[in-house]
């Protein structure tokens with residue numbers, strides 16, 4: 001899709017918008033192996049490369065394992081590096097994801113969320129990025145095309161922040177967001193350039209005056225210290241996300257925090273949910289509010305690191321919470337978001353009652369009636385004080 | 397094993413300069429030690445070429461012994477020393 005406008009509103013799909021953000025950033029290297037539903041990102045971006053619209057070295061590889069390996073090599077050589085993938089592609093990158101984060105390389109990956117096999121399925125759920133939640137990558141989730149587009153710029157600044165230096169994964173829902181056209185507002189090329197700045201790696205392999213080795217072995221004498229440093233950088237990256245988001249909000253008028261709340265201030269029951277399904281939930285909130293029900297929503301944007309204290313503070317007045325996961329961690333105890341939120345609430349003196357619901361796997365629709373039904377269930381728990389089922393599947 | 401509590405670790409586990417392998421003692425890994433019979437040695441230096449740890453010490457183009465801080469006892473030198481010469485024998489490390 002040719003984009004000529006850089007101002008005002010323009011209709012773009014999630015994939016086109018992410019590719020356009022990448023074009024505006026003009027990274028040094030992009031190594032990728034296209035996979036549904038993220039294919040459009042690399043398809044569009046390779047068009048920009050072919051047209052000479054960017055200076056990026058596009059490395060076409062034979063697998064996602066190689067894509068991430070090439071990204072790591074390029075980043076270690078001091079390049080600003082971006083890629084995109086989905087589902088099995090992210091799964092095949094697994095080994096290299098940990099190496100990227102352990103080497104503290106600020107690579108940007110867009111994950112267009114898609115279910116994992118088996119059975120094979122190309123549609124949206126979050127099992128791919130949730131599976132990678134412990135890989136040491138910062139994870140930002142996006143409800144809309146606009147947010148996915150904006151998150152790419154935030155991601156670059158957070159990843160390259162001198163106190164962070166960690167890779168960042170930007171997640172958006174496969175097909176629902178990646179293929180649906182939305183009116184979004186683009187940022188001027190010059191303003192993008194100014195916001196992301198130039199990347200100068202603190203240490204890199206092409207600096208022959210200061211030779212270094214990447215990927216060396218570290219035995220019991222110091223491995224745990226390296227991991228400790230990485231863990232501190234991850235925990236501290238929350239501050240960088242807030243700083244960069246504030247700066248972005250001031251410049252471009254779109255304010256993003258660690259999470260979004262919707263009509264939560266006086267809510268008695270609330271749903272916690274990621275990405276596009278939050279939109280459907282907001283419609284349900286509005287409809288039920290009209291009927292006098294005090295309902296609200298919290299949508300985490302930053303999932304790694306998980307803002308435990310901030311989320312607990314925002315939810316502490318709620319009586320009953322439903323945490324909705326579009327992934328099952330197969331632990332026998334609900335999905336990953338449910339477990340993080342429930343753990344975050346543990347230290348409160350008076351905790352909301354919290355149930356977990358798994359919805360929408362493999363692209364199963366999550367409709368208005370599903371959100372309304374969850375709120376109905378939460379309200380019954382509020383009235384009776386009794387939880388019948390702590391975790392279960394819905395939208396079956 | 398000695399534990400180093402280093403709070404100034406290089407970022408991302410990089411080795412921030414060249415030649416640091418020299419500071420790392422691999423000699424402690426040794427189970428067998430190479431012993432040279434100087435009388436047999438022809439100074440062909442095949443062992444010097446083949447040693448994976450650069451642990452063959454030479455002087456004026458002559459093989460004079462082993463760097464026991466880095467020799468890990470693999471026995472490659474003994475195997476590669478020409479059949480007609482066989483100037484290196486691997487012996488059990490004492491203790």
Ligand code: SF4
Nearest residue numbers: 447467468470471473
């Ligand atoms: S035993 Fe192995 S490490 Fe030691 S000197 Fe011979 S070849 Fe080198």
Ligand code: SF4
Nearest residue numbers: 437438440441443477
């Ligand atoms: S390979 Fe054997 S003969 Fe040649 S230098 Fe070494 S020890 Fe001497």
